[in-house]
Amino acid sequence: MSERGRRAGGPPPEALAELRASVRALREELEQRFGVGDSEEPDPGPAGELAEAEAALGADVESLGPELAAEALAVPSPRGGLFEQLRESVRARLEEIDVVKLYEALRERIAIPSAGDISAEVDDFGLDLRYLARARRWLDWLYDRWWRVEVTGEEAIPDAPRVLFVANSAGILPWDALMIAHAIERAHPTHGRPRALVADWIATLPFSQSRLARLGAVRACAENAERLLAQDHWVIAFPEGQKGALKPFRERYRLQRFARGGFVSLAVRLRAVLVPVAVIGSEEVHPILFEPRILRRLLGVPVPVTPTFPLLGPLGLMPLPSRWRIRFGEPIWFDEVPVERAADPLYVNRTRELVRGAIQNLLDEELPLRRSVFA
């Protein structure tokens, strides 16, 4: 019975004494730390004492400064100790920083297109204008600042509906394709984005494939080139193919064999104008030392070895900042060539070598004009 009575009457006296002691200790601690405390005698009742301690605590905290005090007092349990309150206030401050906003601002700054920038409309080969617009600042930066591209001969580009640009190719990733497309687009802003034909193995490389497609790159094959030209797109072809992309550094600016000359018969058949293009600087972007055949057999894709790749991993794929020159040559017209010649292997072969010679000449003319690779 007595036990029940005690419980109903309130907290047990020993617990009450403990509480009183702890409040007193807290007050002493506060007085010690801040030198502020109330000298009034405590009330006998436990509830009054507690309220007083709370008030004292509030006054002490207020002396820290109005802002911090407000935050500290806003914490629901003022009895939790001063350190906990301070920690809470710091946490509240941290939470105020909007990580999402910060990320958005950062992304705006460096203009990296993210997955959120894709649009619901792409063309036949996956070119995404919204994504391209987003990437443009980034491409501009590469063009103007990183490689400082100088363009000559762009006034010779004819304003024809179908133009097939033929260029020397180099590099593991098709940076040259992106930069030539950029140069053409700047010279002829009205004709839309030129479409670059990129080597098979790049076109099927995970991660890069979908991004390149959104920027207008298409896998190089006769059917694709024909479809693009027939739709009056300007097309950039690299007839050296994989041989060009993987040629060792010592053979830079020496054009490799041009495949079967499919680009010639295509131009003849579809009445496209051929424009030879020489790119200087692209061949130093990824200086390939050698390409081990064992790795190609093991992995199924060619693995070129550069001073930095695969040594530094994906970081080693960072293109070196060489100074670039892009030179457009005299256009070659096929208007007077009968269409039947497209199927004449001797004619196609001869013309192919003619174009190859033209590009090699442009390269040989341009190479002595630069003082150094990087400056």
Place this chain on the structure above:
Amino acid sequence: MAARREPELGRRGLAITGLGTFTGARVAERLLESDAAPRIVALDLRLPRRLEGRVRFHRVDLTEPTADSLVAEILDKEGCEALLHAAFFSDPNPDLELSHELEVVGALHVMNAAAAAGLRKLVVASTAQVYGPHPDNPGYLSETHPLRPQRDAHALRDRAEMEGLLRIFGQRHREMCVTSLRPAWIMGPSIDSSLTRRFEAQRVVTLLGYDPLLQFLHEDDWIDAVELALERDAPGALNLAGDGVLPLSTLLRLAGKSVLPVPHPLLYRLTQLESLARTGDLPAAFYDHLRFGWLVDTRRAREELGFEPLYTSQEAWMSFVVARKLRGYR
């Protein structure tokens, strides 16, 4: 564009094998709606209840060794002029032998019966997947492109074998108009296939780093195309797809689905999935379609069949997505 001729089917019968399939049943229903409906002769294992009393039904098992003479007899007796062959498994069947028996031998029986009965027209509902998804596919596959189904995909291998037989058959029987329709993935509010079930899940497994362009054909457009092929003469193979293409990632985003990208070597080695999919194939057989391009060029269907799809690829996809979403809210 060929002039739209008065359908001659009204006078004589049209035989449909595989009336129980989506294609067979829908085409029959569509034809029965028109005034000049032909007499429809159905050949299948069982008759769909919805079509009871509206078609002449014959129970035929195409996998039986003497099915060809039985079919020829029926075609002759019923006075059929054209045949739509749609008796294919709509999903890859785990029973490889039965699959081969129906897809290849069954089709061969139908071809031989059609020749014996002196039909004027044979239309086969095939698929554009027979070209196979490959890294070296051109952006758009034309009908003359070689058929290269993947080694893992037994159903597509069978279908490609059937296409080969059909091509030889068409060359041998010049008097008959033999058309093979190759639709891209068929999507729509009511079609239910292993493909749509894969995309019904809220979380779709994709291959890490791959984002191919895809095209779809709306189910109504598909039935339109079959009807057109029965009406007009366009011998040979015809690719069918809606206009426009979209990357897989965009499609899934439009559908509001979350993706689970898995590295392809890992996914292809998960043999557990093989039994889960219940197709009898390795997962690669399907997931290669989400890895490499296999878009088809639809110019021939446009020019020779006069087929203009009403829905774009995106609309076909969205109609599927919206219908499934609404069904979920029921």
